[in-house]
Amino acid sequence: MMKRLKKTRGFKAINPKKNILKLSQIEKIFQDGEEINVASLVEKKIFRKSELKNGVKILAVGELKKKVTVGKDILVSESAVEAIKRAGGKVTEVEKSPKKEADKK
Numbered sequence: 001m002m003k004r005l006k007k008t009r010g011f012k013a014i015n016p017k018k019n020i021l022k023l024s025q026i027e028k029i030f031q032d033g034e035e036i037n038v039a040s041l042v043e044k045k046i047f048r049k050s051e052l053k054n055g056v057k058i059l060a061v062g063e064l065k066k067k068v069t070v071g072k073d074i075l076v077s078e079s080a081v082e083a084i085k086r087a088g089g090k091v092t093e094v095e096k097s098p099k100k101e102a103d104k105k
Contacts, residue, residue, distance in 0.1 A: 016054045018075065019047055023083055024062025037071030064089075 021041070029044055030036060041047050041056065058070065060079035067088040070076055076084070081091050 018055045018057040019051055021046065021056055021058045021074075022061040023058070023064040023080060026058070026068060027062060027064050027066060030066065030068055032066045033068070035069045035071060036074060038073050058084075 021036075025046070026036065029046065030040075034040065036058075038052055038056070042049050042052070047056065055075060056073075057075040057077065058080045059077050060083050064083050064087045068084065069089060070084060070091045072092040076091055084091055
């Protein structure tokens, strides 16, 4: 039986990892008052369009002093939300579906 099994190596994650965007990268690349969304990330050549199928998440690595608006198609960590709001920016929250909230209870 062991000889008939397919030989596979490594492990492929069920849920692929999100692409990471740091606050320090936002500080360097974006201007004051700009909106950060999937289209702007592709336009500024931070990520390729094919890479964005897994999604993007902003992490609080570095410092942000510019006022930016984050679109709802991008995930943001809690500490990054605080840093963006401290700088005067806005984060549009993704609406949570009632089904997922009911599953948690």
